[in-house]
Amino acid sequence: MGTAIDNRTSASLDGKVVYITGAGAGMGREDALLVASRGARVAVQDIDGKSAEETVAKIAAAGGQAFAIVGDVSKPEDCKRMAKEAEAKWGRVDALVNNAGIHERRDLEAMEEVHFDRMFDVHVKGSFFTTQALVPGMKARKAGKIINIASTAGMVATVGDAHYCAAKAALLGLTKSWAKELAPWNINVNAICPGPIATELAVRNRGWDGIRERAEREIPLRRYGDPIDVAYAVAFLASSESDFITGQSMPIAGGLAIVGI
Amino acid sequence: MMATDQRKSARLDGKVAVITGAGAGMGKAEAIFMAERGARVGVQDISREAADATAAEIRKAGGECLVLVGDLAKPAESARNMAEVEAKWGAIDVLVNNAGIHEFKDSEQMDEASFDRMFNINVKGLFFATQAVIKGMKARNGGKIINIASTAALVGQAGSPHYSGSKGAVLAMTKSWAKELAPWKITVNAICPGPIMTDMVIRARGIEGAKKRAETEIPLRRYGEPVEVAYLAGFLASAESDFITGQAMAINGGTTIVGI
Numbered sequence: 001m002g003t004a005i006d007n008r009t010s011a012s013l014d015g016k017v018v019y020i021t022g023a024g025a026g027m028g029r030e031d032a033l034l035v036a037s038r039g040a041r042v043a044v045q046d047i048d049g050k051s052a053e054e055t056v057a058k059i060a061a062a063g064g065q066a067f068a069i070v071g072d073v074s075k076p077e078d079c080k081r082m083a084k085e086a087e088a089k090w091g092r093v094d095a096l097v098n099n100a101g102i103h104e105r106r107d108l109e110a111m112e113e114v115h116f117d118r119m120f121d122v123h124v125k126g127s128f129f130t131t132q133a134l135v136p137g138m139k140a141r142k143a144g145k146i147i148n149i150a151s152t153a154g155m156v157a158t159v160g161d162a163h164y165c166a167a168k169a170a171l172l173g174l175t176k177s178w179a180k181e182l183a184p185w186n187i188n189v190n191a192i193c194p195g196p197i198a199t200e201l202a203v204r205n206r207g208w209d210g211i212r213e214r215a216e217r218e219i220p221l222r223r224y225g226d227p228i229d230v231a232y233a234v235a236f237l238a239s240s241e242s243d244f245i246t247g248q249s250m251p252i253a254g255g256l257a258i259v260g261i
Numbered sequence: 262m263m264a265t266d267q268r269k270s271a272r273l274d275g276k277v278a279v280i281t282g283a284g285a286g287m288g289k290a291e292a293i294f295m296a297e298r299g300a301r302v303g304v305q306d307i308s309r310e311a312a313d314a315t316a317a318e319i320r321k322a323g324g325e326c327l328v329l330v331g332d333l334a335k336p337a338e339s340a341r342n343m344a345e346v347e348a349k350w351g352a353i354d355v356l357v358n359n360a361g362i363h364e365f366k367d368s369e370q371m372d373e374a375s376f377d378r379m380f381n382i383n384v385k386g387l388f389f390a391t392q393a394v395i396k397g398m399k400a401r402n403g404g405k406i407i408n409i410a411s412t413a414a415l416v417g418q419a420g421s422p423h424y425s426g427s428k429g430a431v432l433a434m435t436k437s438w439a440k441e442l443a444p445w446k447i448t449v450n451a452i453c454p455g456p457i458m459t460d461m462v463i464r465a466r467g468i469e470g471a472k473k474r475a476e477t478e479i480p481l482r483r484y485g486e487p488v489e490v491a492y493l494a495g496f497l498a499s500a501e502s503d504f505i506t507g508q509a510m511a512i513n514g515g516t517t518i519v520g521i
Contacts, residue, residue: 011271172521176518179515183480184482221504222443222444229504232502233496233502236271241492241493242492244485244489244514245510245511246481246514246518248512248518249520250510252504258506260521
């Protein structure tokens with residue numbers, strides 16, 4: 001039996017640098033807080049500087065290390081600049097969480113090109129060029145973890161947001177392709193597919209009563225997930241405990257979306 | 262914002278985990294690992310000698326465990342094993358259905374005895390081991406069931422149709438139970454290990470043969486270690502995976518990238 005890894009008490013992230021896009025709110029912020037509490041230094045990327053700074057302040061208040069990076073992931077030149085800022089600060093990025101995303105409902109007939117483009121620019125181009133900017137460093141160090149936040153919508157789809165479903169499915173395609181392309185450098189690429197998660201946005205949209213009602217009716221585990229439920233999986237996939245897992249998707253959905261393998 | 266406040270690690274303190282087939286390979290690694298994370302472990306195996314050896318390692322490291330000897334193909338023996346654990350520790354929080362057999366046998370050569378033996382252990386054995394822990398998990402409104410399937414269930418393996426079929430059945434039971442047992446907060450997930458460097462692989466291919474295969478066939482260019490499967494099982498056994506159910510996680514160094 002035997003193993004080279006001697007890190008059994010927890011999936012520690014001590015000494016690692018984790019770059020999280022869209023970390024100013026919701027799941028991204030929760031990811032940032034959790035990985036920081038496990039010892040990682042966190043590059044908190046967001047398009048909104050104020051919310052990024054809030055996440056940084058929360059991490060600092062808990063004794064962690066983080067700094068804010070502000071820019072628009074849908075612009076490849078921003079992705080490049082932001083990646084350089086992170087690498088200049090700490091000399092490396094060990095794990096990238098492509099979390100930034102947007103959502104809107106818009107029927108097929110009501111879709112305008114600008115909506116379509118924005119959806120793909122943020123999710124697909126954003127993840128693509130952020131990854132492109134950080135891969136050279138990972139290759140040079142012969143190690144890295146890339147975690148793409150997709151969605152159960154990318155697996156089973158929802159009604160009235162075809163562009164969102166398609167953008168998330170594209171992320172799953174990138175995940176699989178990159179896993180194969182980057183494996184020779186020990187870079188793992190995996191996706192997480194969150195289902196119903198009680199983010200601030202979901203609470204604003206449905207209210208707690210609406211959330212409870214939907215949970216009772218539709219979710220086998222009869223509750224929404226908490227952002228921390230997603231963060232736990234992010235931390236696991238960012239840690240050395242998942243070194244042999246690549247090209248895979250992990251749905252976190254309380255029993256919704258039981259499909260595929 | 263969050264109900265859970267358990268940020269340090271996927272600890273298993275205070276939990277009771279039963280691992281079937283824990284006398285060797287991945288099951289042994291899972292048993293040792295979960296004990297290190299704080300669980301009391303039921304070390305089930307058909308071979309007392311093998312189970313004792315795993316138990317000795319756990320105790321040497323300061324862990325707590327109970328040796329369970331039984332033949333999974335006999336439902337009554339699973340019921341006896343699980344009852345013994347519940348009598349000793351009052352609960353079973355986690356069941357890892359790891360025990361399984363494998364053999365190569367072409368479809369034309371298949372005889373009913375080989376077919377039955379494969380399904381009796383890998384499918385029926387797993388079914389009734391699970392049945393034996395469900396009552397207690399329901400009563401406590403919580404539980405974790407982790408089924409060890411295989412990449413063979415995802416993409417097939419030439420020359421072992423009954424093995425691939427049995428593991429496919431394990432995946433379908435995983436999904437069905439996830440839905441059936443969700444009202445009691447029992448989560449059910451599967452792990453599909455690919456090439457893992459178990460003693461069995463080393464015997465079959467030799468280290469050099471395994472290395473050669475890794476270079477040519479495995480994107481990450483190495484076999485996985487049994488403990489890497491244990492890490493994933495540990496995550497799925499912990500409270501950190503409470504919102505994950507009905508899913509199959511493949512761990513194979515990139516060899517099998519399918520499905521979602």
